Structure formats: C-alpha cells, structure tokens
Amino acid sequence: MIQIQVVTWSNRRQYRLVLERYFRIRYDIYVKRRRWRAIARPISIEMDAFDTEHAVYVFALDSIGKIVGGSRLVPTSQPHLLSNVFPELAPAGPPRAQDIFEWTRFFISPALRSRGGSSPIAGVVLCGVLEVARKLGIRQISVVCESFWPKRLRTLGWSIVELGDVLQHEDGDIIALLIDVTPEAISSTRRAYGIREPILADTATPG
Template sequence: MFKVHIVDWSNRRAYQRHLENYFRVRYEIYVDGRKWRQLERPIPLEIDAFDTKHSVYLLGIDEDGNIAGGSRLVPTLRPHVLSEVFPTLAGNEPPRGADVYEWTRFFIAPSLRRSGGSSRAAGLVLCGLLEACLKLGIGRISVVCEAFWPERLEQLGWHVTRLGRVLNHPDGDILAMLIQVDEKTLESTRVAYCLDDASVIVGG
C-alpha cells in the first residue's frame, strides 16, 4: 500500500514536496476537520513551534507520491509539547532522555480510514513508528493524546505507563503516557494488523 519514510534535517531537501503536502494534510485534519482553531493560519499548512530541525518525520508515501499517513518524533531533551504546553499531565516532570522522544501528529489520510475499526494503513504507520524508533535507538516515546488511546494501544500489546490524571480539555479529554519500544511490541502490532515481517520503513 505504502512505505513509511524517515525524514530529518539531513535528507529534508529530497522530501521537500512531500513535507509540504504532509503539513497541508495536517492542516486539513487538525484545523479543518478537528477544528483546532489555535492552529489556524492564513496559509493552510499546519506547522507549530515543535517543527524544528531536530524533529523526525515519518511520512507514509504511496506509489503516486501522495501522503497516506504520518507521525512526528521530537527529542525530549529539546522543547516539546509535554514539556512546554502540558507539563502538569506528567506531574510537572516530563520524562526526558537521549533515548526518549515525543510522538505527535499521528494521522491516516481520510480516504484510507475504515469505518468501525482501525485500518491496515494505521497498522503500517504504527509499525513504521516502532521500526523507526528501533532503528534510531529510541527506547521510549512519550505522548499527549486523547484519553481513549492507552487502552487501544494496550490491546495491540503495547506497554503503556500513564503519567498522570486525565485533563478535561476543550478539544477532548487528554492525558500523557510513556510507551516502551521493543521488538515484542513491533511483532504484536504486526500480528494485530495481519502484516508480515517485511520492513515498512525507508531511510534514516
């Protein structure tokens, strides 16, 4: 269906068009679709303070060059969403470390979503995330997310630690969690989405 490409500061020029489309799809999903008005801009590209040269992007790119899905990883030794915007979700002590990255902006293109359940495309992006972390030496990922996510990920076999209480937020109830990354988690995710053990990532 598509491969997940690892894009960082070193290879960004080769993915310039794809990155622009990625930010455009983010705008369509988070601003137009989910009505996150604080992200609204005159130009329909969703780029925030944490899209820096230190960010790592995971772009699902199909055979026609379209953005099928994506995610972002931000090193926790740098400013990130949990440390700068929602530190109280982790008791004002967000986890940090050279091998700890924050996972944000996970999405699947609307055309690939499946009503009533998670799509194969979601499985590809999630496996791409885990593969990329293992390849890059990332052992744990923190995330600020909707309150339903921990249970959903645990059903996939992910080891999740909730970092604090749920916060009632205008965009929906949210919490922070820390996720352990290992080969066992990757394998259980492949099984859950009926994917073989072939790598889904490119680059990095």
Template sequence: MGRIVIVDWSNKALFQEQLERHFQLRHEIYVIERKWQALARPIDIEMDAFDTEHAIYLLALDSAGDVIGGSRLVPTTQPHLLGDVFPQLANGSAPRAPDIYEWTRFFIAFPHRTTGKSARPAGEVLCGLLEVSLRLGIRKISVVCEAFWPDRLRTLGWKVEVLGERLQREDCEIVGALIEVSQAALESTKRFYDIEGSVLHPPDTLPPVRATEVVGP
C-alpha cells in the same frame, strides 16, 4: 518495499514535495476537520513550535507516492509538547532523556480510514514508529493523547504508562503517557494488522512518482 518514508533534517530536500503535502494534510485534519482553531494560520499548512531541525517525520505513501498518513518524533532533550506545554499531565515532571522521544501528529487521510476498525495505513505508521525507534535506540516514547489511546495501544501489545491525571479540554480529555519501545510490541502490531516484513522505505531513495505528474516536455 516499505511505504513509510523517514524524513529528517539530513534528507528533507529529497522529499520536499511529500513533506509539504504532509503539512497541508495536517491543516486539513487538525484545523478544518477537527477544528483546532488555535493551530490556524493565514496559510493552509499546519506547523507548530516543534517542527524544527530536530523533528523526525514518518510519511505514509500510497502506491502512487502520495502522502496518506504521517506522524512525528521529537527528542525530549529539546522543547516538546508534554514537557513544555502540558507538564501537568506528568505531574509537573515530564520524562526527558536522550533515549526518550515524544510522538505527536499521528494522522491518516480521510479516504484511507475505515469505519469501526483501525485502518491498515494506521498500522503501517504505528509499525514504522516502532521500527524507527528501535533502529535509533529510542527506549521509550512519551505522548500527549486523547484519553482512550492508552487502552487502544495496549490491545496491540504495547506497554503504556499513564503519567498523571486526565485534563479536560474543549472537545476531549487528554492524558500524558509513556510507551515502552520493544521488538515484542512491533511483532504484535504486525500480527494485528497482518503486516509482513519492514514497513520502511529504503533510506535516501526517492519514492514512486505521483500518477498525476507528467515527466518530460
């Protein structure tokens, strides 16, 4: 059974606990660990202007049902990071279309990362990203990312176009890129991470109960 749960406006009530934990992890990783202080809020969650009813979340779960990773897709026909915050990364004209979505907030929780290589949970989220995109008829994915990401994704067999010049930020260089969604990219990513079958959890079904939960009186 796949471990990537897809949560959107239509089924968020089923996965409210996992979605809240996902926002907490985003705070732990982006605000505390990476020190993106512009994202800091008085509460220990990280949400931005693009966490709206249009967002689609990919939540990676462990065998106990705890969130260990995640990512987000946002339609480019709605406000999004590349088009509305960093249009200069696409030479002032970010691609927008019903079949182009933006990919943001990709993370893996610290205990599930590996040193010197990409962790399997990361591969599951990447495969989930492509699987969901293929199912939804998404043709391309735009992204604002650190400058090393296009080459890293190309090693997985992805076709990635850098849209403009690099932009130097306080702690890194970032670029805007456009990724082609294809079955070939999905299959090559599965081979790279030694993944078989679908990584997606069946829709509209509850994931495993967390081991720490107590059921009954």
C-alpha cells in the same frame, strides 16, 4: 505497496513536496476537520513550535510516493509538547533523556480511513513509528494523546505508563503516556494488522 520513509533535516530537500503535502494534510485534519482552535492560522498549512531541525517525520508512502499517513518524533532533550505546553499532564515531571522521543501528529489520510474499525494504514504507521524508533536507538516514546488511546495501545500489546490523570481540554480529553519501544510491541502490532514483514524502506533512516 505502502512503505515507511523517514524525513529529517538532513534529507528534507529530497522530500520537499512530500513535506509540503504533509503540512497541508495536517491543516485539513486538525484545523478544518477537528477544529483545534489553538493551532488555527490564516494559511492552509499546520506547523507548530516543534517542527524544527530536530524533528523526525515518519511518512507512509504509497507506490507512487503519495503520502497516505504520517507522524512525528521530537527528542525530549529539546522543547516538546509535554514539557512546554502540557507539563501538568506529568506531575512528576516530563520524561527527558537522549533515548526518549515524543510522538505527535499521528494521522491517516482521511480518504483511507475505515468506518467502524481501524484503517490498515493505521497499522502501517503505528508499526512504522516503532520500527523507526528501534532503528534510531529510541528506548521510549512519550505522547500527549486523546484519552481513548491507552486502551487501544494496550490492546495492541504496547507497554505503557500513564504519567498523570486525564485533562479536560477544549479540543477533547487528553492524557500523557510513556511507551516502551520493544520488539514485542512491533510483533504484536504486525499480527494485529496482518503485516508480515518490516515496512521500513531501505533508505528510511538517513544519517
């Protein structure tokens, strides 16, 4: 059974090995496979300026605690990707509020991806991001993403606003979105992936 676990600064020592594996998977996906040159480093982990004590990590763990998918939430009251790296994606200004977080580094373990369709694990992580956001009182999430994501998320029933035009970038065309975190979005995503119940682990939101 796959469950969602949340790792923050307060419980990071408990999940030290999971965190290490998480950063290595990010390196494998973003540097080795997708060849994002801007984040390449001479070590086999991928960390950026926003992996700080403020980051909230959303992990999909299997029955033996192995990480099979993940993502990250960063408060927009702190430096984040849209405000500090791609402000041109939001000409009116990046949304900032205590209850708006930025969503980044969504991934599924490469071995579990489905050819010709979305992996079931993707549904678990997407639901997990929304469930964690609701649990933490997050009203909206912003995201810098590839230009195919708006259509995909709307198909899932997510309410989104495009904050600007698509930007042609060396690592692929990107766009900034603002997404409402709602019970309706959670319900429609569960239906799309055949998820019947909440997937947050009982210990998933540390204080």
